[in-house]
Amino acid sequence: MWMYLGLLAALFLGLHNLCKRHAVQGNEVFPVLLGTVSSGFLFIAGFYLFSKFNAEYALEKGYDFQDITATTHGFIFIKSMIMASSWVLAYQALKHLPITIVTPIRSAGPFFTFIGAIIIYKESPNAYQWIGFFLIIFSVILYSRIGKKEGINFKRNKWIFAIIGATFLGASSGLYDKFLIQNLSLNPQTLQFWFCLYTILILLVILTITWFPYAEKRKAFTFRWSIIAVGILLQSADYFYFKALQDPDALIMLLSAIKRSQIIIAVVIGGLVFKEKNKRQKLIPLIGILIGVGLILYAN
Numbered sequence: 001m002w003m004y005l006g007l008l009a010a011l012f013l014g015l016h017n018l019c020k021r022h023a024v025q026g027n028e029v030f031p032v033l034l035g036t037v038s039s040g041f042l043f044i045a046g047f048y049l050f051s052k053f054n055a056e057y058a059l060e061k062g063y064d065f066q067d068i069t070a071t072t073h074g075f076i077f078i079k080s081m082i083m084a085s086s087w088v089l090a091y092q093a094l095k096h097l098p099i100t101i102v103t104p105i106r107s108a109g110p111f112f113t114f115i116g117a118i119i120i121y122k123e124s125p126n127a128y129q130w131i132g133f134f135l136i137i138f139s140v141i142l143y144s145r146i147g148k149k150e151g152i153n154f155k156r157n158k159w160i161f162a163i164i165g166a167t168f169l170g171a172s173s174g175l176y177d178k179f180l181i182q183n184l185s186l187n188p189q190t191l192q193f194w195f196c197l198y199t200i201l202i203l204l205v206i207l208t209i210t211w212f213p214y215a216e217k218r219k220a221f222t223f224r225w226s227i228i229a230v231g232i233l234l235q236s237a238d239y240f241y242f243k244a245l246q247d248p249d250a251l252i253m254l255l256s257a258i259k260r261s262q263i264i265i266a267v268v269i270g271g272l273v274f275k276e277k278n279k280r281q282k283l284i285p286l287i288g289i290l291i292g293v294g295l296i297l298y299a300n
Contacts, residue, residue, distance in 0.1 A: 003297070005244035006258035012237035014265025019226040019233060021094060028221040029091045030211050034203045035223070037087075039231030041196035048193055066190040075184060076191065079176055080198035086169035088206070093163035105163050110296070111137055112171030113256035120175060123251050132257070132295030139288030171256070178252045181245040188242030192235060257296040260289070 023032050051058035051065050058064055068076075094102050111133050117123040125133075180186050211217050241259065244250050 002244040002247040002250040002255070003258060005240045006255045007261065009237045009241040009244065010259045010262045011265075012233050012240070013259060014262035014269075016230055016233035016237060017262065018265065018269065019229040020091075023224055023226040023230055024091055024095045026222075027095075027224070028211065028217055029095050030088070030203070030207050031221045032227055033087055033091050034200065034207060035227040036230040036234065037196055037199050037203060039228040040235040041193075041200060041231070043232050043235050044189065044192050044196060047189060063189060064187070065193060066187060068186070068190065068194070072184055072186070073194065075180060076186075076194045077198045079173060079180065079191075080195055080202055082169055082173045082176065083195075084199050084202045084206075086166045086173065089162040089169070090166035093159040093166065096159040097157075097163065102163055105160070106167050106170070109167045109171045109174070110253065110256040110260055110293075112168055113174050114253045116171065116175040117251065117253035117256075121178065121252065123253050125253065126299055128295045128299030129253075132292040132299065135292035135295065136260075136289050139285035139292065142285035142288065174252060174256050177242065178245055178250075181242055182248065187246070188239050191242060192238055196235075254296060257293050260293055 020036070023036065047058075047063050048065055051063050055064075090102075090106070114125065114129075114133050118125065180191055181188075241255065244255055245252070
């Protein structure tokens with residue numbers, strides 16, 4: 001069941017990435033990010049208020065919110081710090097790079113998670129899973145060569161380093177999620193509610209320094225419907241992902257790989273919607289990534 005929940009998370013993440021591209025294109029990045037997290041928080045807050053006014057029905061439907069200790073709040077705040085940093089880097093990169101370059105680099109995230117799962121959680125991959133992960137990395141290298149044809153030098157372009165940093169932080173957060181869900185016994189909605197709230201506070205501090213004082217930047221921001229869609233789609237994806245992690249048998253290395261099947265939506269549909277170049281050439285490493293994910297998912 002946890003694998004199917006992972007696939008549902010991948011579906012919502014793929015749609016989330018397309019909307020995110022629309023939200024940041026030619027727009028101010030930080031207020032877009034604040035808007036997406038805020039809309040996601042309001043979405044979760046609706047369930048929170050519902051649980052307070054109709055506790056028995058909410059508990060029956062599985063939407064109860066836990067009372068947590070100050071220490072647990074601290075652990076959630078650490079996750080907010082990690083993901084806020086990752087999102088800031090990722091949104092900046094997405095603004096300056098094609099989605100068909102950004103998404104495949106992000107697909108290397110399972111490799112970092114894979115290594116962390118072995119070292120931290122002692123998860124044991126087999127030979128096919130090793131092959132799958134190295135195939136993903138090789139496919140990302142192929143994408144880098146295609147990117148040069150679009151004027152993107154992977155060694156000199158700072159946005160490439162930004163998306164690599166965002167990928168590493170995102171993978172670290174994925175490993176941390178298993179600790180929060182399984183070791184601290186947090187349910188998905190409790191984690192999502194407080195995580196979003198703390199992330200909003202962190203982003204407000206960043207915007208107070210980098211955006212609010214500058215009238216020119218404030219005027220450059222354009223509100224778009226996709227900002228709200230990004231927040232709701234991301235929280236929907238996270239809910240299914242956290243539900244999958246609640247299963248004691250769930251392997252974080254496999255869940256991380258399953259989530260990368262979102263690349264089908266982002267590269268194929270995104271390439272058509274945003275009219276990006278070299279779509280056919282990008283199908284070759286895309287197939288490599290899908291085979292790699294398949295080896296991880298179905299190897300016994």
